[in-house]
Amino acid sequence: MSRHPQSIAKRADFLAANRGIRVAQPGFVLLVHPNGGRDRRYGITVTKKIGNAVVRNRMKRRFRELLWAALPEGGLPDHDHVLIGREGGIERDFASLAAELDLALTRAAQGKGDRRRGRRPGPPRSPRR
DSSP: OOOOOEEOOOHHHHHHHTTSEEEEOSSEEEEEEEOSSOOSEEEEEOOTTSOSHHHHHHHHHHHHHHHHHHHHHHSOTTEEEEEEEOGGGGTSOHHHHHHHHHHHHHHHHTTOOOOOOOOOSSSOOOOOO
């Protein structure tokens, strides 16, 4: 039985990952952030904008398989890797997603993340506790 990377459970770790390197692909956005020596870990986020629970769970299962396959070889050591599902991700075939994840991991390892977008205009947000 192969050992899969550990998953991220705490919200604080997901928020910390958002401060790391961001690499956007057609099916997902990859966030990579150092985790202070806690090995390679992964997290998956799929919002309700993507679809109903059946669609979201299917996407999460596909992402989990992708990460299990890619992280042992291509993941950054002692980093958290978070995949955020995008609208077109559920229609993409598995091979395309796997190739995109390999490319995204390579770009993250080189430190070549995408430029951050500015905050959307709107009312100021209250701080979360």
